[in-house]
Amino acid sequence: MSGSVPIAILAAAVMSAGYLFWKSAARKNNVPPGPRRWPLIGSVLEIPQTCQWETFSKWAKTYGSIVYVDALGQPMIVINSAKVANDLLDKRSSIYSDRPILMMPTLCGGTNSFALQSYSESWRQQRKIVAQDFSPAAVRRYYPLQETEARKLVHGLIDDPSTLARQTQLRIGAIIIRVAYGHYVTDENDPLLTAGLTAMEIFSKATTPGVWAVDFLPMLRFLPSWLPGSEFLQIAKQWRKIVIGAAWDPYLWCKKNLATGTVLLPNFCAQYLAAEDGKMSEEQEEKLVWAALSMFGGGLDTNASSILTFFLAMILNPSVQHKAQDEIDRVIGPDRLPVIQDKASLPCVRGLIAEVFRWHPAAPLGIAHALTQDDVYDDMRLPKGSVVIPNAWHMLHDPEVYPNPMEFDPDRYQGLDSEMDKVTDISFGFGRRACPGKYFAEGTFFAVVSTVLATCEISPIQDTEGNTVLPDISYTSGTISAFKISVPF
């Protein structure tokens, strides 16, 4: 028994080396420029573990708008310009709409969600039902809910501004869970909310590109669990249990309580349960469960992140805040609160919202796509199987496109919706994988921003000597990036 251990390790090492060599050898020349590649390991040591968009952005200056990275034999293409993203991910979407098979999210059960699924029939079916429920026309029925939750957020913040992050999560979670399952979350300890939040944290960590060795060397998943270096297998096992619970528990609650009248209508799951008259096949039910979790996952941290960025931007830029408030006072007046339908008559607020999406996109690297066949772009070879990462952060901070990109300046759009749309076209992703929740998300965000501006003065706290204390600008890493609150509001 003891002799078999070194043999197993040796065999795994030989297999890994052979696999890497084969992948390296298979790669042809004339790929886009990129960081230096070493034999076997490629450029993997150049990929940072955190805030990768910053490094990828530096690469844009050195290598240009399309960068080739070899990560342990896995080809990666980083796209640093909106034009290239549009040329490839939008215009050639039939071959750029796959997702990379990332082993860590797969081990965690995350690939049941269509957000991470390959470009397949199963993805198509899940996406179709979500896209129907969140079309521009369909999302209107959720406006009253979004407006009510925005007002509750304001009430809560007036009572205790220091709970901003928690209350934002609670309100955004309440909206999504209500819309997906018909359950109304009343407090932050609601198990459906806490399980969903934990699952989203797992999603963000598990899908961060370049962090998990098993994503590059899938055979590492066969390591025995006692071997040093195999801790990720234990982590994945724990995460999988949480993710599956977060998907099935709220659905089963909805299904069980539909007849009792405790389920609020309309909601996504009830609608499909009713349409199929409760007679869904196991396969259909599975799709519904994971489609609902995808909505929950897609809509929670992204919206919450944008709201926190909005508060940060308002604290740091009082003149921008006052300009938008003046517009609301002028157009809406003092007798009512703004509603989502007012969006068309508030260009200054629309510009401010676009600037929040630009200043710090909630998903700075979007979600990686994958290329399903060899392609050629500007005489460069893009190999089949490449992981394609749209660096939205750089596209939205390219000084050639957005002068003084770190400044929060809604005037840069000069009130032109066409310019604002260029920002949302990037921050909500590309091609056939672009965010299906965009219209819904924009409704929630407008409701929150306009209600807060109409009712609150957002200002920094003061210390005991009356000095203003400004928060540090620091963001979390991971697929979804959120402002880390360093001082209370």
Ligand code: HEM
């Ligand atoms: C501020 C809010 C939001 C932002 C910034 C955002 C951004 C994104 C981005 C960048 C992607 C990846 C697109 C790509 O692969 O190119 C995405 C995908 C997705 N989003 Fe959103 N999103 C937001 C809100 C929502 C909401 C409210 C929902 C659902 C109700 C949602 C559901 C999804 C789903 C299911 C996907 C995966 C689509 C697929 O793989 O086919 N998102 N989102």
